Amino acid sequence: MTTRSARRREILDEETILDATATILRRHGPAKATVLDVARELGVSHGSVYRFFPSKAALREEVTRRWLTAGHGVLAGIAARTDLPPPARLESWLGTLFGTTRGQVADDPELFATFLVLVREQSGVVDAHVAELRRQIAGILADGAADGSLAPGPDLTGTAAAVLNAVTRFHHPAHAAAWERDSAEADFASLRALVLDALRPARSDG
Known part of the structure; x- marks a missing residue:
């Protein structure tokens, strides 16, 4: 047996x-x-x-790397969706980032609390995770710059970092407690709209 x-x-x-x-x-x-x-x-x-x-x-x-990168594939798929215009792609990407991270907390809060400790120890793993997220955002921004739907400026890497930093409190584990608030969805939607508006090309008055 x-x-x-x-x-x-x-x-x-x-x-x-x-x-x-x-x-x-x-x-x-x-x-x-x-x-x-x-x-x-x-x-x-x-x-x-x-x-x-x-x-x-x-x-x-x-194990920390696996936890952090669990949503990379889904996000990469959104970043690569050429059927969506870049602004809509970025909107979906940011929403998925928030939803995925928030879901990890809700689905397994005990394990999340453990990973919050591990993440603080693994700076190299965290840096690689952040670099991949920035790379995906930069790809969307490049497509937006190419078709004129976004105006990210010449420094795509810097703008991608700024976008990710702007929404830090909606994906960084340290802010997880705030995601349970009733206003979390509305707060995120407002910030995402602000980010997207800032990236749109200036309208000509002519």
Whole structure:
């Protein structure tokens, strides 16, 4: 008869380990969760975990990266939608960023609280995450500049950073408590409209 541990050993891979790590983090929090706890959850030796992740720090870094980048694919798909004009694309992209991050908090608040601690430790992972978001925004701005629907100026990277910074309180984990307010949706919509208006080409009085 195949045991639970044997079945888990047969399918051990990075994703399985990261799933188990998330379970352990949710159960014990980042201060007490260990590689040995993860190995016990999987029914394997801690050496088996170390074959995929050479240290506890590497494991924590990767689980943080996975959490932060969970919505990148969806956002990239919106950024690449040539059937939408760039202003509508940016509007949808910003709304999805807020909705995705807010959803992660609502769906699993205990795990989110843990990741809030981990994010503070993983500056390199956070920097890469932010760089990818800025790159996607810059792509939308470039398309808008090309068809005249947006006027981002010559420094697309700088403008993309400014756009992301402008909506920081609607995607940065540190502001999660404010997302539960009744006014959160309206506040976000107002700020998004302001950002989009600022990027539209100046209208000629002639």
